[in-house]
Amino acid sequence: MGAAVKVLITGAGGNLGRVLAPALQHSGHTPVLMDFRPLNTPLQFIQGDATRKADVFRAAEGVDAIVHGAALHGVHLGNHSRDEFWTLNVEGTYHVYEAAREHSIRKVLLCSTMGVYGESVSTPEHSVAVVTEQLPTLPTDFYGLTKTLSEEIACFYARSHGIQTIAYRLGMFVPEDFLRYGFRLLKGGVDDRDVAQAFLLGLANDTVVCDAFNIMAEVPFTQEQWPSWREDPVAFLDSQYPGLSQLVTQKGGSLAELSTMWGHTYWSVMKAKAELGYQPQYNFPEFYAALKAGNDAHYPFANLPWWGTDQNR
Numbered sequence: 001m002g003a004a005v006k007v008l009i010t011g012a013g014g015n016l017g018r019v020l021a022p023a024l025q026h027s028g029h030t031p032v033l034m035d036f037r038p039l040n041t042p043l044q045f046i047q048g049d050a051t052r053k054a055d056v057f058r059a060a061e062g063v064d065a066i067v068h069g070a071a072l073h074g075v076h077l078g079n080h081s082r083d084e085f086w087t088l089n090v091e092g093t094y095h096v097y098e099a100a101r102e103h104s105i106r107k108v109l110l111c112s113t114m115g116v117y118g119e120s121v122s123t124p125e126h127s128v129a130v131v132t133e134q135l136p137t138l139p140t141d142f143y144g145l146t147k148t149l150s151e152e153i154a155c156f157y158a159r160s161h162g163i164q165t166i167a168y169r170l171g172m173f174v175p176e177d178f179l180r181y182g183f184r185l186l187k188g189g190v191d192d193r194d195v196a197q198a199f200l201l202g203l204a205n206d207t208v209v210c211d212a213f214n215i216m217a218e219v220p221f222t223q224e225q226w227p228s229w230r231e232d233p234v235a236f237l238d239s240q241y242p243g244l245s246q247l248v249t250q251k252g253g254s255l256a257e258l259s260t261m262w263g264h265t266y267w268s269v270m271k272a273k274a275e276l277g278y279q280p281q282y283n284f285p286e287f288y289a290a291l292k293a294g295n296d297a298h299y300p301f302a303n304l305p306w307w308g309t310d311q312n313r
Helices: 015-026 053-060 082-102 142-161 178-184 192-204 223-231 233-240 244-250 255-260 270-276 284-293
Strands: 006-010 030-035 044-047 065-068 107-113 129-131 164-170 210-215 265-267
Touching: 006 015, 006 053, 015 030, 015 192, 030 053, 053 082, 065 082, 082 107, 082 142, 107 142, 107 192, 142 164, 142 210, 164 192, 178 255, 178 284, 192 210, 192 270, 210 270, 223 233, 233 244, 233 255, 244 255, 244 284
Parallel strands: 006 030, 006 065, 030 044, 065 107, 107 164, 129 265, 164 210
Antiparallel strands: none
């Protein structure tokens, strides 16, 4: 699917739609935005709810591919019921694939989550947990369960109806302040622009039938460096990036705090690089260079408003 295509984005008022819709348009594609809220956008917009099958069918008519982003997320676990998670995340995904089947749409790009791994992520005492797609999906919360089931739905429709799916196990890319954005690139974070890159690559890919990929920043450390990174992250990071502690302090942060947030986990993107051609461009070294240069605009999307509210749902 290398030619220009028309792409429906469900949940387009959320963080993914905010970055992906302009990237699609810039690449010559035609984005069609769907959200249950009204969106103030110059792009084609269809107001509709993924929990209503008729809305999804109406929005999907005439498109070539679907990016399914409408979902409740982990941050919603405290104020939304399991029924609500099930209705939107599982039934909504079913509606998307039924619409694809009805309208002969042969590609769905599915937003999944790093949370599907759950209990599979085990941290050795003196090293870091290494997360590859070979680990089994053993979610520990209901959100992770709904996304695991969404991936299963996708592969059923691939087998039964020939609908190609690439599922993206996305890292953290909700806008943050500049320091937190930079340091989470070491622990499962990803820059908005690299998220958009991954979806554009998926749109052009015709070899993957149904598979899932980690989409995060690329951690710039070798396996031999992992124990040092784990045991004394401040000293290790200062040795790799001279002056980092001082730069962080000047920005009002603490290297000790930032370097230990989000656990001791190495998120591998080797599979996405090998099979999708994913090449993350905005990793920790690029953040460090911008920090040294005083260039907060390195992360230009951080302060942009959403079209809708602050979450996909």
